[in-house]
Every structure is written in C-alpha cells, then in structure tokens.
Amino acid sequence: xxxxxxxxxxxxxxxxxxxxxxxxxxxxxxxxxxxxxxxxxxxxxxxxxxxxxxxxxxxxxxxxxxxxxxxxxxxxxxxxxxxxxxxxxxxxxxxxxxxxxxxxxxxxxxxxxxxxxxxxxxxxxxxxxxxxxxxxxxxxxxxxxxxxxxxxxxxxxxxxxxxxxxxxxxxxxxxxxxxxxxxxxxxxxxxxxxxxxxxxxxxxxxxxxxxxxxxxxxxxxxxxxxxxxxxxxxxxxxxxxxxxxxxxxxxxx
Amino acid sequence: xxxxxxxxxxxxxxxxxxxxxxxxxxxxxxxxxxxxxxxxxxxxxxxxxxxxxxxxxxxxxxxxxxxxxxxxxxxxxxxxxxxxxxxxxxxxxxxxxxxxxxxxxxxxxxxxxxxxxxxxxxxxxxxxxxxxxxxxxxxxxxxxxxxxxxxxxxxxxxxxxxxxxxxxxxxxxxxxxxxxxxxxxxxxxxxxxxxxxxxxxxxxxxxxxxxxxxxxxxxxxxxxxxxxxxxxxxxxxxxxxxxxxxxxxxxxxxxxxxxxxxxxxxxxxxxxxxxxxxxxxxxxxxxxxxxxxxxxxxxxxxxxxxxxxxxxxxxxxxxxxxxxx
Ligand SMILES: Nc1ncnc2c1ncn2[C@@H]1O[C@H](COP(=O)(O)OP(=O)(O)OP(=O)(O)O)[C@@H](O)[C@H]1O
Ligand SMILES: [Mg+2]
Numbered sequence: 001x002x003x004x005x006x007x008x009x010x011x012x013x014x015x016x017x018x019x020x021x022x023x024x025x026x027x028x029x030x031x032x033x034x035x036x037x038x039x040x041x042x043x044x045x046x047x048x049x050x051x052x053x054x055x056x057x058x059x060x061x062x063x064x065x066x067x068x069x070x071x072x073x074x075x076x077x078x079x080x081x082x083x084x085x086x087x088x089x090x091x092x093x094x095x096x097x098x099x100x101x102x103x104x105x106x107x108x109x110x111x112x113x114x115x116x117x118x119x120x121x122x123x124x125x126x127x128x129x130x131x132x133x134x135x136x137x138x139x140x141x142x143x144x145x146x147x148x149x150x151x152x153x154x155x156x157x158x159x160x161x162x163x164x165x166x167x168x169x170x171x172x173x174x175x176x177x178x179x180x181x182x183x184x185x186x187x188x189x190x191x192x193x194x195x196x197x198x199x200x201x202x203x204x205x206x207x208x209x210x211x212x213x214x215x216x217x218x219x220x221x222x223x224x225x226x227x228x229x230x231x232x233x234x235x236x237x238x239x240x241x242x243x244x245x246x247x248x249x250x251x252x253x
Numbered sequence: 254x255x256x257x258x259x260x261x262x263x264x265x266x267x268x269x270x271x272x273x274x275x276x277x278x279x280x281x282x283x284x285x286x287x288x289x290x291x292x293x294x295x296x297x298x299x300x301x302x303x304x305x306x307x308x309x310x311x312x313x314x315x316x317x318x319x320x321x322x323x324x325x326x327x328x329x330x331x332x333x334x335x336x337x338x339x340x341x342x343x344x345x346x347x348x349x350x351x352x353x354x355x356x357x358x359x360x361x362x363x364x365x366x367x368x369x370x371x372x373x374x375x376x377x378x379x380x381x382x383x384x385x386x387x388x389x390x391x392x393x394x395x396x397x398x399x400x401x402x403x404x405x406x407x408x409x410x411x412x413x414x415x416x417x418x419x420x421x422x423x424x425x426x427x428x429x430x431x432x433x434x435x436x437x438x439x440x441x442x443x444x445x446x447x448x449x450x451x452x453x454x455x456x457x458x459x460x461x462x463x464x465x466x467x468x469x470x471x472x473x474x475x476x477x478x479x480x481x482x483x484x485x486x487x488x489x490x491x492x493x494x495x496x497x498x499x500x501x502x503x504x505x506x507x508x509x510x511x512x513x514x515x516x517x518x519x520x521x522x523x524x525x526x527x528x529x530x531x532x533x534x535x536x537x538x539x540x541x542x543x544x545x546x547x548x549x550x551x552x553x554x555x556x557x558x559x560x561x562x563x564x565x566x567x568x569x570x571x572x573x574x575x576x577x578x
Binding site for chain 2: 027077092095097099108113114142143144
C-alpha cells in the first residue's frame, strides 16, 4: 500500500451541539483496500462516512484531502463526481420500482428529451450485477425491489454504488439485521468489489463479518480512533479479543 | 411468500391494467345481460364517448399526483375557475380563442402551482390543503362569475369547435384528444425520468433525495399538471355545451377519483398506471351513462360507484398483491 491515498482525513472533528461525534480523526484510505470500520453504537462510524461522502461538513479546523489535494465546500455531488459512493444504512431504495430503475435513479440514461433508455439501463444493470457476483435465476433487472431478500437488496444498492467508475465505496452496516446466508451473500459482493479494483469502507457490528472481508481494521470508540492497523495474520479470535480490550476500557465496574 | 411458477406469467406491471380490464368486461357483461337492447346498440357507446374524454383527461393527472404519494381534491373547482377565465376572455375579446385558451391555462396552472407550493414548501397535508383550496376556489369563482350563465352559440359552426369536440363519424373528436393526451402522459409516466421520479416521490422520497432527485419540484409539477388538465377539461366542457356555468366542475370529484382507483393506481403511492386509468374511467362513465340508459333512477349511480370501487379494490388486491393495505 505504498501508493497515494484516495482520501485522507487530517485532524477532522465533528460536534453536534456539545456532543463530540468525532475528535481529531487522522485516517487514510488507499486504492484496492478493504477497511473494516468497527465500534460501539454511537462511536461515530456513520458520522465519519457522512463527512467522507459530503453529506455533513466537518468542524472548521479539519482537512479532507482527495487525490493529494485539499477539497473545499465538499458535497455529496462532488464526492460522487470524484468516485466516492456511499450505501446508506437504510439502503435508500425505492422498493416499488424495478432494480434497474433503482440502480440508475437520479442518473438515468436518457435520450435528449429525458426518456429513459431502458434497454441500455437493463444491460448495464446486468453487467454491474455480474461484476459483484449477484447472479439469480429468478430475478432480472426488471424485477421490483420489494420482492428481494435483504441481501439481494443490498446487492442492488452496491451495484448502484459502482456505477460510473467509483473508486471508494462506503458500506454502512450492510449486513445488519440479516440472516446468515444473506450476510454471506453480501460479504461475497464486497470481496468482488475489491476484485474489480474498488476500495471499500465496510462498517459492521459483527466482528466475524468485519474480520472476514478486511485488509485493515479501524476501531472507533467515542469519536476517537483507538486502533488502526493491517489484518496481517490476525485471526478472528485475535480481532475479537482486541475489540474486547477497547470495549472494556469504556466499561467501569 | 412462495412464488408459484405455474400458469401464464403476466409481467408485474401489466397486472393492474389487466385487472381493470377484466373488471370492465365483467361489468359490461352484467349490463348487457340485464338490458341487452340498450347495451347492444351503438347509441350508448356514443353517449359514453361524449363525456369519457373529460373524465379521463382529468384522471390522468390524478394518477401522477396519487403515484407521487399525494392527493388533489381541488380540481373540481379549478375546472370552473379556469373555465371562467376561458369564457370571460372569449366574451371580452369577441371570441379570441387563442387568448382565451392561454388565459385559462395560466389560471389552471397557477392554481396547481399554489397547491404544490402549499403542500411541499409548507409541508401541509395535501388532502386537507386541496380540500380547503377546493372550497376557496369555487368561492372565488362564484364571486367573480356572480351567477352568470354564459352562452356561446356563435361558436357552433366554427372550425375550432369541430376540431376539438366535433365528431368523426360516430366517434366524438374529443376521444381523439383523449387518446393523444393519454399516449403522451403514458410515455411520460412510464418511460420518462420524470415519471420515475414521481413514483419514487410516492414510494420513498428519501431514497430519491439521496440520489439527487428534486422531490419537491417533482411534486409541484404533479399538482401543476392537475391544474393544466383541469383547464383543458374546462375548455372542452364549455365548447361541448357552448355554455359556461360555474357548477360545471361539480360532477367530477367522485367519478374521477373512482377512475383512478378502479384503474389500479393504489392510494398508497409509489406506482400507478395510465392504461388502467383509461379503462377505469371507461368503467366509471359506463356506469354513469348505463344506469340512466337502463331506465334506472339516477340514485343507482352512486350505489353503482360504491360497489365498483370496493369490488375493484378487492379484485386488484387479489390480483396484484398489496395495492390497498
Ligand atoms: N444529526 C445529529 N444530531 C445530533 N447528534 C448526532 C447526530 N448524528 C449523530 N449524532 C451523535 O453523534 C454520535 C455518533 O453517531 P453515529 O451515528 O456516527 O454513530 P455510529 O457509530 O454510526 O452508531 P451506530 O452503530 O449505532 O450506527 C452519537 O452520539 C449520536 O447521538
Ligand atoms: Mg451508524
């Protein structure tokens, strides 16, 4: 990982009133790497993703550096234009519409009068779904989302995130509230994202999931980074032990 | 939750249309069985085709608003108000049709815009806002019109009238306009990105916003479309009878809403069907015309509507899964 980071956060802080959601965050995201971001409820994981993806601004003193250049007036539109895509915790899908309509929502392929080129969108959706390993005998891009399982819905959201050459895909709790097989499906999607050259930020409360996909771990506690290091030869048990160590520091009694 | 994979597979999006169609056929068969002489003659169909376009054009715009997760109850008053603008301008300008149309459309669109702004920018409930607007606008209309009945016999032999509401053989010209407007709005609703944004606005506006869709603007445009269609209906209605009276919108509320729901557009928003609306409107107008033609008392019409709405909702639910909730 000697190459330059896609996104670099320098001394980023974020407070809501007198709650410090993030304190002095210094963090780099490199190409082709899956970072598992873990931490307790309210640790600041979602806040961190919102700052990277431009939906929330950091407090004034911090810096966001993209491709070695500091960015100003960072917004979600700008982030998307620079190849940073977020899959939100609630997935943000319109369930009554088709898969391809959801994938292209807000970025439809149209003729110059605004009519949707369905054929092209459907083909592209098939390609995207294949890329992340989302193959189904039952569902086609024309199926409506409300028929799909949780894992499959996540697949739709992830397909959408890799549209238009995105480089860094942020997944906020993509496996939460999912059955084991569904979660396994999503983990498969995530590994395939990496194979197709994307960087991933993977947020999870499930240490096994977080361990399975990661190249690197970042542990957040109460708005601070308490651990940032490569997975290396760390086993799932080692990782869980590490999590316990930091969690214990917070619990007094 | 297991999907049955046997039998003919009907694509999901055609189910409401097919359901509405089956319902129409059943109703028509019932009418024919009860009084064959009336319902096997061409006269009844001509009568239906005379007024069907007005209800259908109004209903088309309601499909957009409903799919966007809102409702518009103000159209029965926008029809006479924009109609008044049309009639008044005709009188003032010695029948300048173009000017009258423009003014009427401006009035209709303004009413729609106002509804749209009240609902989206102030976050008011569309049900209550447009109900209030319905009263306010008819009040305004009555104050301005002051009980006048305005007749336009001079229009009777004009080209413009025969193009808009004349007839091609047994088929009234307005049927042609209905088909044209349905095709255009159908393309927009089902194939244009605006149509997709409308459906997303009614299904999960947050999802739309997250992807950069302007949900507020989308909804405002839906209300504006209602205003535009109300103005078209007002103009056609005045031309049809060569008369303006301020109660001309009263008969529209229930039939138009019935047409939307019978047509298979769910109240819950997020989807809708233009083809279904046209079939739904035909069903509804058929009941209206058929009850009278069959020699039944007019009160039976309401009973008929009630039955049709409830039965069709049940039918749609059986047929396409959750439509009603
Ligand atoms: N819009 C907001 N206004 C006020 N406080 C907020 C807001 N968003 C987040 N917070 C606070 O910031 C802290 C971090 O929240 P955040 O959502 O980032 O946590 P998280 O790590 O994603 O938690 P979870 O695992 O539950 O999703 C919490 O204390 C939370 O209450
Ligand atoms: Mg969170």
